[in-house]
Amino acid sequence: MLRRVHARRVPDAEAVAAGDRRALARAITLVESMREDDRRAAEALLEALLPRAGGAVRLGISGPPGVGKSTFIEAFGTHLTGAGHRVAVLAVDPTSSRSGGSILGDKTRMEALARDPGAFIRPSPSGGELGGVARRTGEALLLCEAAGFDVVLVETVGVGQSEVAVADLTDLFVLLASPTGGDDLQGIKRGVMELADIVIVTKADGDLAPAARHAAADLRHAISLLRPKHPGIEAEVLLASSLTGAGVAEAWEAVRSLHERLRSSGRLDEIRAEQADAWLWSEVRAGLVERFRRRPTVAAAVARLEADVRAGTVAPSVAARRLLDGVADGAGA
Numbered sequence: 001m002l003r004r005v006h007a008r009r010v011p012d013a014e015a016v017a018a019g020d021r022r023a024l025a026r027a028i029t030l031v032e033s034m035r036e037d038d039r040r041a042a043e044a045l046l047e048a049l050l051p052r053a054g055g056a057v058r059l060g061i062s063g064p065p066g067v068g069k070s071t072f073i074e075a076f077g078t079h080l081t082g083a084g085h086r087v088a089v090l091a092v093d094p095t096s097s098r099s100g101g102s103i104l105g106d107k108t109r110m111e112a113l114a115r116d117p118g119a120f121i122r123p124s125p126s127g128g129e130l131g132g133v134a135r136r137t138g139e140a141l142l143l144c145e146a147a148g149f150d151v152v153l154v155e156t157v158g159v160g161q162s163e164v165a166v167a168d169l170t171d172l173f174v175l176l177a178s179p180t181g182g183d184d185l186q187g188i189k190r191g192v193m194e195l196a197d198i199v200i201v202t203k204a205d206g207d208l209a210p211a212a213r214h215a216a217a218d219l220r221h222a223i224s225l226l227r228p229k230h231p232g233i234e235a236e237v238l239l240a241s242s243l244t245g246a247g248v249a250e251a252w253e254a255v256r257s258l259h260e261r262l263r264s265s266g267r268l269d270e271i272r273a274e275q276a277d278a279w280l281w282s283e284v285r286a287g288l289v290e291r292f293r294r295r296p297t298v299a300a301a302v303a304r305l306e307a308d309v310r311a312g313t314v315a316p317s318v319a320a321r322r323l324l325d326g327v328a329d330g331a332g333a
């Protein structure tokens with residue numbers, strides 16, 4: 001009974017491809033599902049739609065809480081839809097867990113963009129694990145492209161490793177920096193700075209304008225000391241105010257021209273190919289571990305060996321080898 005009700009909800013590839021937003025929303029829900037039967041339906045849907053994907057500018061956007069991400073995305077997204085683009089925003093919240101509680105999925109964020117017929121906003125749960133970002137957000141991104149969105153923004157709050165996961169899914173990574181961060185470069189970690197193709201100092205208006213200019217100069221200096229992400233291309237540092245709109249058009253122009261430069265040089269195809277390959281292997285790793293744990297011989301041994309490892313009586317590497325050897329023996333039988 002449940003199964004039949006469920007089957008009726010499986011979204012139709014043609015409706016997604018025709019740009020039907022409800023079908024797209026259902027399709028994303030399907031790829032987010034952990035259920036085995038949903039997974040098969042999701043894979044069939046992705047196979048059908050993959051030939052239509054790939055056409056968007058895939059843009060990661062990150063920055064610390066309060067830097068102005070949602071205000072910027074609202075201004076930036078509205079600028080883009082005003083210019084005739086169709087913009088999808090996938091908000092990855094690394095702090096959200098299965099129990100809910102999301103800071104990025106908050107409905108009050110980006111109110112104007114949420115009502116904009118040219119935009120589509122969707123929280124993308126990480127489920128608390130970074131592998132989840134790759135699969136769920138990566139598949140949602142492909143579905144948005146197949147539905148005709150030509151700019152896909154993947155937003156993540158800059159609190160940890162999620163930036164790396166998002167940078168691995170997108171063509172370009174934009175880092176938002178605060179005008180008032182202090183000497184530690186707005187608290188931005190070097191590793192995150194190295195991911196950035198474009199850095200935008202936010203809130204460059206009113207009393208904050210001088211501080212923003214100062215922060216931009218500091219950031220330019222810091223970036224000049226880093227190894228460039230793409231040979232011969234140094235990350236640009238821009239100023240923007242989402243309140244006055246100053247710098248928003250310039251931010252898009254910087255994204256567009258860098259994207260075009262990467263595309264025409266063939267680098268974009270290479271980036272996407274490398275990302276697809278890394279995604280494949282991350283899926284293989286996750287699948288192997290899952291299947292491994294499900295094996296009866298492993299399941300039986302795991303509890304005991306885990307207890308030994310926790311108690312410090314067996315070294316983790318030794319326990320891992322015993323588990324793997326046990327399975328290899330069993331498989332050879």
Ligand code: GDP
Pocket residue numbers: 063064065066067068069070071072202203204205206208240241242243244
């Ligand atoms: P997020 O946590 O990074 O999404 O940050 P928000 O977009 O919610 O913005 C945090 C605060 O900064 C809010 O109070 C905004 O009104 C303020 N803010 C955002 N953008 C600007 C801006 O361009 N200028 C000024 N002066 N304030 C801004």
